[in-house]
Amino acid sequence: MAAEKSAKAKAWTLFDRIVDRAAPEGVHTNPWVKDASGKRHFQPDYDTLSLLLGVPLFxxxxxxxxxxxxxxxxxxxxxxxxxxxxxxxxxxRPTHPRILPSSVANLLEELTAKEAGPVRAKVERKSAIKGVTASSASILGKNYTKQVDVIITDWSTGPELLISTKRMDSSFGKNAPNRIEESYGDAKNLRLRHPLAALGFMFGLNAVILREEPGTAEWLFDLLIKLGQEDDAYHATGLVLMEYGDDAVLPDDGEEPAVEALAEPGVEAEEDSAPVVDAVGDIDLTIANLPKVRLRLDATPDELMPSRFLAAMVERVLGITPVTMHRGARRHRAEARQL
Structure with a gap:
């Protein structure tokens, strides 16, 4: 367990640096673009994704x-x-703690510098504060709680966006049916309690499946597409096909990390959610030498393209909330640049 915590802490150090370089001082590029017909498209930052995917390989x-x-x-x-x-x-969040309820963030903003200093220091120093900060969270569905990986939520609105991610790098024939079955059950469970939330599923897949098990790949792609078309399942599903050299293969344990299905809803404390600043030496040099990951967008079905998935998630959130909410996201969409 200690080795796993160390790996995650080191990963956060690299992840944070990659994201920080992609958005200097928190200033992000606008992903929205318009084609000649005026139609808007979401243009993901695939270069940053490739770097992030190189971290677990390293x-x-x-x-x-x-x-x-x-x-x-x-x-x-x-x-x-x-x-x-x-x-x-x-x-x-892009900094520790990874989950910080908006009520706590708003409180820190309202306090004077003298008042906020000790509180902010404690929040940022401790790995987790039970019930307040954490690195993961579980959401109550219709019948059971489910750990959700990417979330937009607030006590005043309830969940607005819930994205679950899965990744499969090997043992495709053995693992694929289980991953799909679990994902469909999770979708039904969450959708029935939170019908208005944007519900998505993103699947990361080693592109070696295209060569080693093309039949499994075809079957899996078809089911992923169908998962995003069911009225009572996900609003959108996406696929990230990753290709890397044999010398950068992940250790094959054949299993996803265990999740406690009956856990209490809310934030979940983990002791290894804070980055370890000096764990990887020269961070920029390490990033420059990360294993290269190629994204096989050419082999990704149109229905599962990450660009389509992200557009659907954002449009869903904006479409079910008043125009007075999420003004920044609405402004970015309105300011889509011409291709």
Whole structure:
């Protein structure tokens, strides 16, 4: 367990630096663009995604560590901030603590510098404060709680966006049916309690499946597409096809990290959610030498493109809220640049 915590802490150090370089001083590029016909499209930052996906390969972090899937969570949250949502609105946040309820963030903003100093120091220093800050959170569905990986929520609105991520790097024939079955059940559970929330599912998949198990790939793509078309399942599903060299293969433990289905809803404390600043030496040099990850967008079905997925998630959130809410995201969308 200690090794897993160390891997996640090191990963956060690299993830944070990659995201910080992509958005200097918290200033993000606008992902929205318009084509010649005036239609808006979401243009993801795939370069940043490739770097983030190289982190678990560099650390040789297995699936049980949670680091491989965490790379997708960090990227999706980053893309939502590019879309104009605030840094405290989208979880995981770009700095520790990864989950900070808006009520706490607002309190810190309202306090004087003298009052806020000790409170902010404690929030930022401690790995987690039970019931207040954490690195993950569970949402109550119709029948059971579910850990959700990327979230926009507030006590005054309830969940507005819930994205679950899964990643599969090997043992495709054995793991794929289980992942799909779990995902469909999770979608039904969350959708029935939170019908208005934007509900999404992003699947990270080693592109070696295209060569080693093309039949499984075809079957899996078809089911992922159908998951995003059911009236009572996800509003959108997405696929990240990753290709990297044989010398950068993740350790194969064949399993996802265990999640306690009967856990209490709310934030979940983890001791390894804070980055370890000196854990990886020269951070920029390490990032420059991360294993290269190629995104196989050419082999990704149109219905599962990350660009389509992110556009659907943002449009869903904005479409079900008053125009007085999420003004930053609405402004970014309105200011789409011409291609």
């Amino acid at each position: 650390l040789k972090a297995n699936t049980q560590s949670g680091v491989p899937a965490l790379a997708l969570d960090v990227w999706l949250s980053y893309e939502l901030r590019r879309a104009g949502f605030g840094k405290d609105q989208t979880w995981p």
